[in-house]
Amino acid sequence: MISAAVVDDLCAAVGRDxxxxxxxxxxxxxxxxxxxxxxxxxxCFPTTTEEVRQCVLxxxxxxxxxxxxxxxxxxxxxxxxxxxxxxxxxxxxxxILSVDAASCxxxxxxxxxxxxxxKHVAPLGLHFAPDPSSQQSCSIxxxxxxxxxxxxxxxxxxxxxxxxxxxxxxxxxxxxxxxGEDPEPDGYDLRGAFVGSEGMFGIATRICVRLSxxxxxxxxxxxxxxxxxxxxxxxxAIIAAGMVPAALEMMDKLCVQAVEAYIHAGLPTExxxxxxxxVTGLPHxxxxxxxxxxxxxxxxxxGTVRIAQDEAERALLWxxxxxxxxxxxxxxxxxxxxxxxxPRRKLPEVLNEVYRIVERHDLLVLNVFHAGDGNLHPxxxxxxxxxxxxxxxxxxxxxIVRVSIAAGGVLSGEHGIGLEKRDFxxxxxxxxxxxxxxxxxxxxxxxxxxNPHKVLPSGSSCxxxxxxxEGAWI
Amino acid sequence: MDLTAMAAEMGGDDPLTIEGAGTRGGRTPGVRCVTAxxxxxxxxxxxxxxxxxxxxxxxxxxxxxxxxxxxxxLPPGGTVGGALAVGRSGIRRLGDGPVRETLLQARYVxxxxxxxxxxxxxxxxxxxxxxxxxxxxxxxTLGFLGEVILRTKPLPASSQWFVAAAASDxxxxxxxxxxxxxxxxxxxxxxxxxxxxxxxxxxxxxAGELTxxxxxxxxxxxxxxxxAVRELQGLTKMAAGPFLAEVGVGIVHHSSPQPERPRxxxxxxxxxxVKVAFDPSGRLNPAPS
Ligand SMILES: Cc1cc2nc3c(=O)[nH]c(=O)nc-3n(C[C@H](O)[C@H](O)[C@H](O)COP(=O)(O)OP(=O)(O)OC[C@H]3O[C@@H](n4cnc5c(N)ncnc54)[C@H](O)[C@@H]3O)c2cc1C
Numbered sequence: 001m002i003s004a005a006v007v008d009d010l011c012a013a014v015g016r017d018x019x020x021x022x023x024x025x026x027x028x029x030x031x032x033x034x035x036x037x038x039x040x041x042x043x044c045f046p047t048t049t050e051e052v053r054q055c056v057l058x059x060x061x062x063x064x065x066x067x068x069x070x071x072x073x074x075x076x077x078x079x080x081x082x083x084x085x086x087x088x089x090x091x092x093x094x095x096i097l098s099v100d101a102a103s104c105x106x107x108x109x110x111x112x113x114x115x116x117x118x119k120h121v122a123p124l125g126l127h128f129a130p131d132p133s134s135q136q137s138c139s140i141x142x143x144x145x146x147x148x149x150x151x152x153x154x155x156x157x158x159x160x161x162x163x164x165x166x167x168x169x170x171x172x173x174x175x176x177x178x179x180g181e182d183p184e185p186d187g188y189d190l191r192g193a194f195v196g197s198e199g200m201f202g203i204a205t206r207i208c209v210r211l212s213x214x215x216x217x218x219x220x221x222x223x224x225x226x227x228x229x230x231x232x233x234x235x236x237a238i239i240a241a242g243m244v245p246a247a248l249e250m251m252d253k254l255c256v257q258a259v260e261a262y263i264h265a266g267l268p269t270e271x272x273x274x275x276x277x278x279v280t281g282l283p284h285x286x287x288x289x290x291x292x293x294x295x296x297x298x299x300x301x302x303g304t305v306r307i308a309q310d311e312a313e314r315a316l317l318w319x320x321x322x323x324x325x326x327x328x329x330x331x332x333x334x335x336x337x338x339x340x341x342x343p344r345r346k347l348p349e350v351l352n353e354v355y356r357i358v359e360r361h362d363l364l365v366l367n368v369f370h371a372g373d374g375n376l377h378p379x380x381x382x383x384x385x386x387x388x389x390x391x392x393x394x395x396x397x398x399x400i401v402r403v404s405i406a407a408g409g410v411l412s413g414e415h416g417i418g419l420e421k422r423d424f425x426x427x428x429x430x431x432x433x434x435x436x437x438x439x440x441x442x443x444x445x446x447x448x449x450x451n452p453h454k455v456l457p458s459g460s461s462c463x464x465x466x467x468x469x470e471g472a473w474i
Numbered sequence: 475m476d477l478t479a480m481a482a483e484m485g486g487d488d489p490l491t492i493e494g495a496g497t498r499g500g501r502t503p504g505v506r507c508v509t510a511x512x513x514x515x516x517x518x519x520x521x522x523x524x525x526x527x528x529x530x531x532x533x534x535x536x537x538x539x540x541x542x543x544x545x546x547x548l549p550p551g552g553t554v555g556g557a558l559a560v561g562r563s564g565i566r567r568l569g570d571g572p573v574r575e576t577l578l579q580a581r582y583v584x585x586x587x588x589x590x591x592x593x594x595x596x597x598x599x600x601x602x603x604x605x606x607x608x609x610x611x612x613x614x615t616l617g618f619l620g621e622v623i624l625r626t627k628p629l630p631a632s633s634q635w636f637v638a639a640a641a642s643d644x645x646x647x648x649x650x651x652x653x654x655x656x657x658x659x660x661x662x663x664x665x666x667x668x669x670x671x672x673x674x675x676x677x678x679x680x681a682g683e684l685t686x687x688x689x690x691x692x693x694x695x696x697x698x699x700x701x702a703v704r705e706l707q708g709l710t711k712m713a714a715g716p717f718l719a720e721v722g723v724g725i726v727h728h729s730s731p732q733p734e735r736p737r738x739x740x741x742x743x744x745x746x747x748v749k750v751a752f753d754p755s756g757r758l759n760p761a762p763s
Binding site: 100101102103104105146147149153157158160161170174175176177178180181182183184185186187188189190191192193195196197213215216236237239240242243244281282283284285288341342343344345370373374375408409410411412413414415416417421425428429430432433434436437439440441442443444446455456 | 518519520521522543544561562563567571572574575584588589590591592594595596597598599600601602603604605607608610611612616627628629631645648649652653670671672673674677678698700701702703704705722723724725735737738740741742743744745747748749750751752
């Protein structure tokens, strides 16, 4: 149990009605969208930067760790509190503060949901480019902390490319502005360092994001292939031909079948793989790309090339991609979503390896992923009630990460390291590399109170001790 | 690329400086100077990545990339390491984005002579903290870049500079043109760079009343101002002397230096802590005494 003194101080900081300690609520806030559990000491809901600062000061005064939390949709355990930490939730900081259409930027509070911002600026012909599949529910603060991506980040870049300034409450309670509205703020790019810091460098309380112009013309195509290799080679060939489509997504057979049964979009359920390709821009360039992509697809054995004829058909094709997570519930009740990146040219080889691994562990896998940037998302589906299944899921997952690294890839493309992959970091980084990352964390938070025990394996950071939470897979 | 020689050269505890081509301010005078290796390790057009020594000339790299239909968003001249360490964009930033987006992986040598890797080789990567972003623009004060993997982009089908009609407002152009690569404005005239399909460029030029020109104007002076995008509109009142502003970006090329900007002491303290954490003895690129 967290001490009454901490709770009293938090009540003084944000008001009694915005501090929660009931067992039900602590249970709700001890996990995110991963399979891991921690333990929350107390949950508070500040509404202003000053209140966040007061909460952080309380944490410091009682030498108690704190965890920033947005919507809790993270998949790597980043928002899972350990050791009865103070959970500082940003859901009540959800105002869009200002929109400057002429400068293409907006200031938002961290709890603003990703899609709400895009909806808000749509009448201005603008959008917020990072579009995670969870965009209806994830917060922009969470996007910043995880440097999140989405299908349309192939051409436009991930969150870091769309955040220009951050107001941050550091772990010692100082409020600091990182980056700025001007293009070349003085000194080190601390804004860049903060993006992707998974809540370990402080809490972002105001965020200045770049907005992007909506494209005048959009064409969405669906290509189907008899083998996964043909589909994957088409991806490389499109890029090698000098095109960067706005999105280049792949779904394999099992996934297409699940989605089709769910939304009835007329998807080719016999194909081994389908590619969803979207090209955006000005009409002539878009038309030329559609022709070239169709030709490249045909050269690589595409069966049919379906081009959405209107906005309704386009929306339907995207619905297929975006509801994949809902569709899988028809196959098995539980899923474990992985996230690694490999060089595009290695996609065929690594995908085949993924199928072999999953077969060896007697599991099912659906692949639905950002093929354009080599970002794999093997989705292992299972029934948690089956005895021993979690061990097989974890063993298969670990092997998938290993083959990705062996193919010249990286641990995570967009979900982050969190707790999930913390102890895999040495597969990619030497002790010296990890010490540099620990040094950066130390500069931001010398006492290590902001979301401790995440990202960096024990031994690489200044004083972090290894701690494996109950039920966690490390 | 083997960095052991560079690391060995950086051993010891004396102050050190590094020089590329000396085009961007160069070394700290009076301090032992090292250089980074040069040469291209590989170019992978189908991955849109390139690996090279930090001492490689940007122009040589651009030529090699052009042969496979690719380009890199670094301003021309000098070395790759210098361009990254200084971190300043060229006049195409509106379309290309900032220099910091270019660096995917860096292997650098720190103040203790250790070879450190930051980032990763793939175009998308969130494994660990983003030390690469920190290195870009750090002017060699956190570590000396040895070998880098950069993001490349395909060369456009076509590329053309234009001058805007006398009455046209560059801020309106910024909103009405789709993804212009550059809009430069001197307070009276605007120049625009468009890239992409030739037929699209032509249609945009007609709609925006643009006339083709061979080149953009020369920069009016050596100074560089950094303003919020919206502040540019008041520039004619604010800035005495010739200027060339990058509309939509906020960089102003000017004949005189930018007036002093307010500083955030909390951010300065944090920067200092970063410097101390990375280079505790302060031997890397010390300020000139
Ligand atoms: C079905 C599904 C689909 C998904 N699809 C994608 C996808 O396509 N692409 C993708 O990138 N991700 C995806 N995700 C993962 C997740 O949605 C993203 O990582 C998202 O950005 C997390 O936002 P959140 O608000 O839920 O953050 P949380 O889960 O609450 O927190 C995530 C991390 O951010 C930190 N944090 C939160 N707010 C702040 C703040 N204000 N300041 C500092 N740190 C903070 C937390 O401490 C934690 O470490 C998906 C998740 C689900 C469940």
